[in-house]
Amino acid sequence: MPLLHAPALHVHHVSVRFGEAEVLSDVSFDLDAGEFLAIVGPNGAGKSTLIKVALDLVTPLTGHAALFGEDAGRHPERVGYVPQLKTFDRTFPATVLELVVSGLRRSWPAWVRAAERDAARAALAQVGAEKLATRTLPKLSGGELQRAFLARALVRRPSLVLLDEPATGVDFLAEHDLYDLLERYQAVGGATVAMITHDLAAARYHASRVAVLNRRLHGFGTPDDVLCESCLKKAFGHLRHAHGIAV
Amino acid sequence: MTELWEVFQLPFMQRALLAGLLVALMSSVLGVFVVQRGLSFLGDGLAHAAFGGVALGLLLGVEQPLWVALLFTLVASLGIAWVRDRTQLSSDTAIGIFFAVSVALGVMFVSLETEYSVDAWNLLFGSILGIGREELLIIMGVTPLSLGLLGVLWGRLAYATFDAELAQTDGVRVRGLEYLLFALAAVIIVASVRVVGAILIAAYLVIPAASARLVSRSLSGMTLLSVVFGLVGTAAGLVLSFFLEVPSGSTIILTQAAVFVVAAVFARR
Numbered sequence: 001m002p003l004l005h006a007p008a009l010h011v012h013h014v015s016v017r018f019g020e021a022e023v024l025s026d027v028s029f030d031l032d033a034g035e036f037l038a039i040v041g042p043n044g045a046g047k048s049t050l051i052k053v054a055l056d057l058v059t060p061l062t063g064h065a066a067l068f069g070e071d072a073g074r075h076p077e078r079v080g081y082v083p084q085l086k087t088f089d090r091t092f093p094a095t096v097l098e099l100v101v102s103g104l105r106r107s108w109p110a111w112v113r114a115a116e117r118d119a120a121r122a123a124l125a126q127v128g129a130e131k132l133a134t135r136t137l138p139k140l141s142g143g144e145l146q147r148a149f150l151a152r153a154l155v156r157r158p159s160l161v162l163l164d165e166p167a168t169g170v171d172f173l174a175e176h177d178l179y180d181l182l183e184r185y186q187a188v189g190g191a192t193v194a195m196i197t198h199d200l201a202a203a204r205y206h207a208s209r210v211a212v213l214n215r216r217l218h219g220f221g222t223p224d225d226v227l228c229e230s231c232l233k234k235a236f237g238h239l240r241h242a243h244g245i246a247v
Numbered sequence: 248m249t250e251l252w253e254v255f256q257l258p259f260m261q262r263a264l265l266a267g268l269l270v271a272l273m274s275s276v277l278g279v280f281v282v283q284r285g286l287s288f289l290g291d292g293l294a295h296a297a298f299g300g301v302a303l304g305l306l307l308g309v310e311q312p313l314w315v316a317l318l319f320t321l322v323a324s325l326g327i328a329w330v331r332d333r334t335q336l337s338s339d340t341a342i343g344i345f346f347a348v349s350v351a352l353g354v355m356f357v358s359l360e361t362e363y364s365v366d367a368w369n370l371l372f373g374s375i376l377g378i379g380r381e382e383l384l385i386i387m388g389v390t391p392l393s394l395g396l397l398g399v400l401w402g403r404l405a406y407a408t409f410d411a412e413l414a415q416t417d418g419v420r421v422r423g424l425e426y427l428l429f430a431l432a433a434v435i436i437v438a439s440v441r442v443v444g445a446i447l448i449a450a451y452l453v454i455p456a457a458s459a460r461l462v463s464r465s466l467s468g469m470t471l472l473s474v475v476f477g478l479v480g481t482a483a484g485l486v487l488s489f490f491l492e493v494p495s496g497s498t499i500i501l502t503q504a505a506v507f508v509v510a511a512v513f514a515r516r
Binding site: 055056057073076079081083088089092093094095098102105106107108109110111136 | 283401402403404405406408409410412413415416417418419460463464465466467468469470
């Protein structure tokens with residue numbers, strides 16, 4: 001049974017090991033419904049692993065994750081996931097419409113029904129990509145592919161949207177368009193967003209909560225509280241480069 | 248035309264055509280996942296595992312060595328899937344190991360036989376015109392089962408082929424599907440080796456799907472075209488081989504290769 005007023009994402013003493021390597025160590029936090037969480041940290045900090053624990057793709061050694069009061073993986077229809085785009089086979093023969101319908105059907109469509117087509121076109125329109133419907137995936141640019149995957153995630157109207165470095169490989173404008181789209185989606189339906197990013201300025205500007213991670217959770221709170229020098233220094237080891245950093 | 252009609256009045260040609268079309272149907276649908284998952288070497292590896300199995304069956308003196316081949320190939324196929332699942336090794340490496348071991352065992356089993364057996368080596372080259380009633384019945388039994396399974400699982404297999412992780416987040420049991428796909432490949436290949444032979448089954452599994460891939464916009468379109476190319480290549484190759492008096496298995500594959508060349512010319516870039 002879902003708990004009333006349960007957090008959208010509850011991470012409870014989660015530790016993950018891959019062989020000898022400790023990837024996450026005793027990570028705990030609660031993310032309330034309607035929040036926009038940015039997960040920041042250096043490469044290899046366990047950010048993607050944390051998202052995968054929330055998706056029930058990785059089973060933690062200790063601890064657990066729950067979404068809206070129920071075990072992770074129980075209700076995939078409530079979650080929209082945008083994975084790292086660089087992991088995809090860009091040569092796969094598929095149209096954008098089929099990709100979006102796969103998010104609706106949770107299976108790959110051999111053919112697309114009229115109702116599915118309408119829903120997919122509406123989702124594409126929502127992310128400003130209605131013209132991409134009949135295009136094939138190998139023909140898309142990085143920004144177009146990102147919009148297609150976002151439409152795929154949003155077509156089922158999820159209560160929680162999880163994004164793994166969605167801005168990788170896209171230009172500055174496409175990145176900020178993405179954040180605006182997510183904020184609009186949140187404003188309409190009150191959804192929760194959790195996003196991995198390396199862009200600390202974007203985390204400060206768009207997120208309502210920030211998690212600073214480097215195997216351990218070094219900070220969780222509002223951007224003003226968490227994106228401070230001492231907290232970032234603990235996670236990243238050092239902060240200063242000759243050209244400085246913008247936080 | 249009359250001559251063609253007369254050719255297909257011959258019982259052995261009727262059996263050859265029916266068996267060839269059924270094998271084309273199964274391998275063309277399966278081939279879509281084989282090609283799209285980058286497992287093109289799988290057909291080669293499992294066909295040679297089938298050779299090892301038949302050689303073992305002959306050594307044991309069983310009445311129908313294909314059943315031993317089925318077990319042997321299933322073990323090899325699931326072994327390849329297990330190595331892929333449990334190690335960081337690539338598919339080609341895993342298949343290559345089982346390929347080499349199966350051939351080595353097959354050669355050893357053949358050498359241990361007291362009488363020289365034509366059948367084990369015959370398997371490598373195929374003999375579609377010599378297919379017997381029992382072998383035809385096996386293919387007729389395997390075809391609806393494998394096509395039914397592929398039909399039911401197509402959406403989930405396609406999803407997992409597109410991206411295993413995404414499919415898993417949506418509740419698709421990716422690992423179980425992978426083992427099932429490998430087991431199905433073993434069954435289809437063992438049922439097919441008598442038709443086109445161990446050497447040619449790999450090409451049979453890859454060429455129609457690869458040709459379809461070149462001219463398709465979607466995976467469902469690729470599946471349909473793969474079936475059409477497989478069926479046309481088989482029927483045309485069989486007829487050509489009869490009139491040209493050349494080996495049927497080779498002619499079928501060469502016909503499919505001609506279709507591939509045409510598809511490559513018209514390929515979407």
